Amino acid sequence: MIPFDKVLIANRGEIACRVIATCRRLGIATVAVYSEADAQARHVRLADEAYCVGPAAARDSYLRIDRILDAAQRSGAQAIHPGYGFLSENAAFAQACADAGIVFIGPPVDAIRAMGSKSAAKTRMQAAGVPLVPGYHGDDQQPSRLQAEADHIGYPVLIKASAGGGGKGMRVVHAAADFIAALQSCQREAASSFGDERVLIERYLQQPRHIEIQVFADQQGQTISLHERDCSAQRRHQKVVEEAPAPGISDAQRSAMGQAACDAARAVGYVGAGTVEFIADGRDSSRFYFMEMNTRLQVEHPVTEMITGLDLVEWQLRIAAGEPLPLTQAQVPLRGHAIEVRLYAEEPEKGFLPSIGKLSWFRTGAPSPHLRLDSGVEAGDEVTPHYDPMLAKLIVWDTTRDAAVQRMLAALAQTQIAGVGHNVAFLSRLIGHPAFRRGEIDTGLIERESEILLAAPARVPWNAVAAAALAQLDDEHAATTDTPWAADGWRLNGALRRSFTYRCGEQVVPCAIDYVGPGRYRIDDIDATVSRQPDGRLNLRLGERACVATVVAEGLQRDVFIDGLQYRLRYDDPLAHDAASDEAGGSLLAPMPGKIISLLVEPGATVTQGQALLVMEAMKMEMTVCAPRAGVVAAYRCAVGEQVREGVELVDLQASTPD
Structure with a gap:
């Protein structure tokens, strides 16, 4: 019999939901913690009780040891499951749980400390006879020392955050000339993700396999x-x-x-x-x-x-x-x-x-x-x-x-x-x-x-366009069926014909449909029928071919799922105003929210298509924003260290002036 009757899960997302499911099966009550951004998250809805531990930023919520422990003590939880990520491999958190008399569902503090530093861990493994990749795991983190070790190991080498994981703070370097820039990028990413900018250097194996062993003790x-x-x-x-x-x-x-x-x-x-x-x-x-x-x-x-x-x-x-x-x-x-x-x-x-x-x-x-x-x-x-x-x-x-x-x-x-x-x-x-x-x-x-x-999306097939149009007609009919204006296709001077135009990237696809009878249409001289299943899927018959499709409509967007593929269409409503046409042609917009890390060229510089213009950090990963076309960087609309929202103008990129 497990002696815990209540467990707090110090995490979010699918792992929190996973732990909740096992605890429920074992008759153990669960406590969720959440940030302000996760107030309506699935793990919060599933848990028996939940406590807010701070604002959206992880450093102010899921990484706050004091707030996690306070939630455990207030709820009466006897144990904490850390999941993965966040505080799961944090020795200070495991120690704080022990000091508070709460069971940490993980390894002993000393084991976390021993394996928490990749450099120290490799020293322990060498002593235990576990085979190691040739590399440098030392404490001297001077760039000149790290460069010298990389030169000695021989390129390509892998720079890896000493306290890292999840691919963050990692770079493969193929030549000595590229080492320092890659090192600086790794250190910035490691400091941001793990609060520790130390790295180790290893020989990079060509075409290696990553194989891991699950152990239990x-x-x-x-x-x-x-x-x-x-x-x-x-x-x-x-x-x-x-x-x-x-x-x-x-x-x-x-x-x-x-x-x-x-x-x-x-x-x-x-x-x-x-x-x-x-x-x-x-x-x-x-x-x-x-x-x-x-x-x-x-x-x-x-x-x-x-x-x-x-x-x-x-x-x-x-x-x-x-x-x-x-x-x-x-x-x-x-x-x-x-x-x-x-x-x-x-x-x-x-x-x-x-x-x-x-x-x-x-x-x-x-x-x-x-x-x-x-x-x-x-x-x-x-x-x-x-x-x-x-x-x-x-x-x-x-x-x-x-x-x-x-x-x-x-x-x-x-x-x-x-x-x-x-x-x-x-x-x-x-x-x-x-x-x-x-x-x-x-x-x-x-x-x-x-x-x-990463091949470009295939051209939209005819049956996907037909599905989008038929779904739209079916939705209109369902919305008006109880009114005098029911969309039954009757007209004083003949049958109803509807014309639709959809866009998918650069592709423009028209579709004309003639109404024949309830659920029966004619598309490009092909007979078509449509009916809905209870779960909302469409049963379609297009000529001699029967198929099932799902069409999800949101605004002008149509997501069509058919034949195991998805097509993103946009309904070209002639009465709708396309705001995209109003965008300034010379601007370069932020692809998502993030923090500006560095500006790579001077204002006034002429750049080529694909040239790196700036580096921003989003979701703890560095991302380089490149010029979509050749031109002149007239001005930056952002500064290093600035937090920017998605869609804001970052760079005023103007066409080059002919000589």
């Missing part, structure tokens, strides 16, 4: 591994797809990596859930090296749960309560194959720029033993610029990897998101890519295949 001294996960599909050092087990890993390699991971955990007296991350040679996975240990539960833990049938959050709760591990190493199951993708609110075709706004529509396939959704949002929620833009995790399981790949492709085809940009089409291309299907994955796959994976 109890207070009685037992340590086991729960097999490996392959997290090699990454962009900007951030994981995009995770799977378990890793493709192409033999039982002998699995055993060797599991043993090394357990050795790493024992070397720091570890207790609870942790993940030991290795980098492996893409040509020979038996050559693997310790990268770091995350002293918490990982975002990708569901794939381990799917192949083992275990609830890792329940294990965390039981071990924190003093119970021994329920299984020995030999008893850990390994069944089938699982794949997880991270659904992000972002624009892959715009450099994965985060997208914010109201999530007007969010639908996936029904949960089953083969399909799982871990979500922090629901339709109607707001995606804000204050936190990581991950919406949810979509996880599939099947008996073989090939079957799991097909499951994931089908699941992505059923996933519908409107209101914000998202990465569903990008993920579908990645999962369906021949290299991924063959299991030939390394950390550079996405960058190498970006031309295919």
Whole structure:
């Protein structure tokens, strides 16, 4: 019997919802904390009680140890689950919990400290006999020393924030001349994200694989591994797809990596859930090296749960309560194959720029033993610029990897998101890519295949345009059916004809529809019928072809989901005023809210298309804003250190004056 009857979750989003679900199943009451920006968030709605811990900025809310502990004490929670991110690997927080007599559902303070610094951790791992990548992990952080170490290691090298994670504070440097600029950028990002600008330098392996081992240890001294996960599909050092087990890993390699991971955990007296991350040679996975240990539960833990049938959050709760591990190493199951993708609110075709706004529509396939959704949002929620833009995790399981790949492709085809940009089409291309299907994955796959994976949207097919128009007619009919002006198509001098024009990017698509009878139309000499299912989907018959479509209308925007794809159309209403035509032709606008970090050219300078103009920070990631065309920087409308809103003018970029 777990001795906690109330647990506070010191986090937000899908991990908070995940912990709440396990606690509810175990009969444990839950307490949520939230910032002012998250007052209506899903985890707040799900918890038994909730406490506001400050303004939107994480440093003023989710990172405030005093306010988190105050909420725990006021609510009477006996334990705190930190989730991941925020305070989950903060030794001072774990110590403060202990001092307050509250159980921290995580590893001991000393273990967090030992693994919290990548440099110090690698020194401990070297002593424990865990293999390491050649590199520099020292305390001397002078730029000249770091440059000299990089020169000695040999390029390319990887600069990595010593206290980092999630791809933040990381840069690959291919030449000595680029080192200092990359170092400064890493240090700024590391200081902003982790409050620590120290870095380490490592040899950058060509076409490496990122393989990690889930470990668990109890207070009685037992340590086991729960097999490996392959997290090699990454962009900007951030994981995009995770799977378990890793493709192409033999039982002998699995055993060797599991043993090394357990050795790493024992070397720091570890207790609870942790993940030991290795980098492996893409040509020979038996050559693997310790990268770091995350002293918490990982975002990708569901794939381990799917192949083992275990609830890792329940294990965390039981071990924190003093119970021994329920299984020995030999008893850990390994069944089938699982794949997880991270659904992000972002624009892959715009450099994965985060997208914010109201999530007007969010639908996936029904949960089953083969399909799982871990979500922090629901339709109607707001995606804000204050936190990581991950919406949810979509996880599939099947008996073989090939079957799991097909499951994931089908699941992505059923996933519908409107209101914000998202990465569903990008993920579908990645999962369906021949290299991924063959299991030939390394950390550079996405960058190498970006031309295919980030392909321009296909031209809008005729049936998608027809679906948008028929849905619009059906909506109009439903809105007027009880009035004398019902849109039944009757006219004194003949049948009703309606003309529609839709835009998708540069494409303009007209559509003319003749009314035939209730639910019956004729489009471009093709007979069409339309009816609605109870869930709002449209049953369409276009000539001899039957299909099902979903059309989400918001203002003039039409999101059409058909044949497993999404098309974003804009209804060209001749009576509507297009504000975009009023934008100043010479301005360059902020793509999202953020802070100006540096201005890269002087006012009056002539720049070429694609030349970097300024650097801004948004969602703790640095983003370079480039000139969309050649011209002259007439003036900056922002200053270094200034916080800017989305859509404000940053640069007055004028056309060059002919000589």
